[in-house]
Amino acid sequence: MKEKEAAELRRRFKADKSAITHVRGCYVNEKGEIVSQFDQSLAMMGQEESEKLLSLLRRTLSGGMDRNLLDITFATGQVVSGEEHRLLMALRDSALRDEEAVQAFFQKAIGSLDLEGNYLILLAHDRYDVPYKAKDGEAQKDASEEVYSYILCSICPVKQTKPALSFYVRENRFYNRQADWLVASPELGFLFPAFDDRSTNLYNALYYNRDVGENHPDFAQAVFAVEPPMPAQAQKETFQALLGDSLGEECSYEVVQAVHEQLRELVEEHKENKEEEPLLVSKGAVKCVLQSCGVSESHIASFDSRYDDSFGEDTRLSPKNLVNARQVELSTPDVTVKVSPEYSGLVETRVIDGKKYILIPVEGEVEVNGVPIRIEG
Template sequence: MNEKEVGELRRRFRPERNGITHIRGCYVNEIGEIVAQFDQSLALLSQEETETCLGLLRRTLSGTLGKNLHSLEFATRQVAQGEEHKLLMTLRDSALREEEAVQAFFQKVIGAVQMEGNYLILLVHDTYDVPYRAKDGQQQDDASAEVYSHILCSICPVKQTKPALSYQVRENEFHNRAADWLVSPPELGFLFPAFDERTTNLYGALYYTRDSADAHPDFVQAVFQCPVPMAADTQKETFQSMLEETLGEECSYDVVQAVHDQLCELIQEHKDNREEEPLTLSKGAVKCVLRSCGVSDKHVEEFDTQYDDQFGADTALSPRNLVENKLEVTTPDVVIKVSPERSDLVQTRIIDGVKYILIRAEEGVEVNGVSVQIP
């Protein structure tokens, strides 16, 4: 799925646009016991409550593709006879009315989720009459291309608030507010089936994780039995380690800066061109970047071998997961952050046998918020 398709579905989760009739919920305590379940009609909720519930669900379709949102693919064998895929299809086709399937799903999630404290499993079914879109991009709302039937699951932590002094406007008085339990934005969740090229893809799902450092592999294995996506933070750490190990003496400031700048340029160009498909780089493209930054063929081939071991030869990486928005230079005692477009301000020099990091400073220099002059 691309950003436009995710955005199209995210806009569905509004009171006036969605086709959700009811919400299934399962409240689980910190030791994995079901405290309560509910099957609540949206029509019986107030407008404010409806907007809050839809807002939580909508968050499951938020974030960055490749970082918070991951496309999962089922093997042909799973679609034909896999138990995991069959359960998801039963939930979808029954519009969550097949009670045995719903309970089996809740138990599968409870057995796989590793979360501190209580949490809430929200499960909804929606049908979307996909408007026909002409070749020129114009959408025709009165012409439906197909009906996209899907389920969305959100797993939300439930946290206890602290007692506090509260001001009651109507009474114009202060009163103590007792501790309460509040539902937080989802920690993880998924959409099934995928909405690829604005049509149903039963071979795919869109998986969400709020924390880019934690892909919740136990949950992915239990619910989908698909390869677990490498967490975005792990991708960055692995890529950085590979540069250090394979470039050796060529891993200089200038080379690392050049790699960072080229990846940032690719990200900016993709953004400026408003490309719909997520930006990814194959192993060959990454090797081309290294060569253009002055890395020798010997070290590029060493990088090639490690790439296969760490990521897999056919794995494409998102540049957004490999670099930060700012260039950061650190020593044991100093941290320097530089805007990516001004990385030229930093240089490395050896003066009288001592290694230095030099920063060109002309004006606007401050120390602890105080403007200072450099004589």
């Protein structure tokens, strides 16, 4: 899916636009036991409560593509006869009214989740009459191409607040506010089927994780029978280690800076051009940068081999997951220096009298904890 398609669905999660009539779910305690189940009608809720519930669900479609939102692809065999895919289809086709399917899903999800404390599993079904879009991008509400029927699952931690002192202005007095239980933003969830090219794609799902360093593989395996993509943070750490290990003594500041600069430029160009397709780079693109920096063929071959082992030969990665587009960070065991990307070319590394130095030329004032200092020549 593309960010534009996720945004189109997010806009539906309002009381006057959504076709969601009820939300099914269960409350699970820290022991993994279902304490209660509910089938909540939005029409029977107050406007404020229904809006907050829809807002919780909407957050399962938030975050960046290939970071928080990951594409899950089913094999053809799974779509034809896979148990997991059949269960998801039963939930969708019955609009969550198939009691056996709902209970089976709850048990499957609970058995695979490893969350601390209590949590809610929320399930919603929606039918979206997809408006036709002309070539100029204008939507024509009266001209619909299809009805997109889908389910959305959100798994939300339930956290206990601390007792606190509150002041009630109208009564002009203080009260002790008791501890209470609040539903937090979703930790993970998914959309099924995918909304690819603004149309139903039964071969894909969209998998959400709030933490870019976590992908809850046990849950993904239980629900989709698919290994989820590597978390964004793990991609970054793996790529960093990959460069250092494969380039060895040729892994200089200039080489790393050139790789990162190239990736940042790709991100900026993609953003400026407002391209809809997700930006992905191949192993070959990184190898071309290494070659332009004069890295030896033996080290490039090492990078090639290690990349295949770490990510897979044909795997393309999002540059946003590999570099920090906002700053360049140079770290030693005791000191960390942060530089804006546009000035990273000013940084030099040298060995003077046998000692390693990071050199940054300075123009204008220099401050230490807000105090301007003088640097004598």
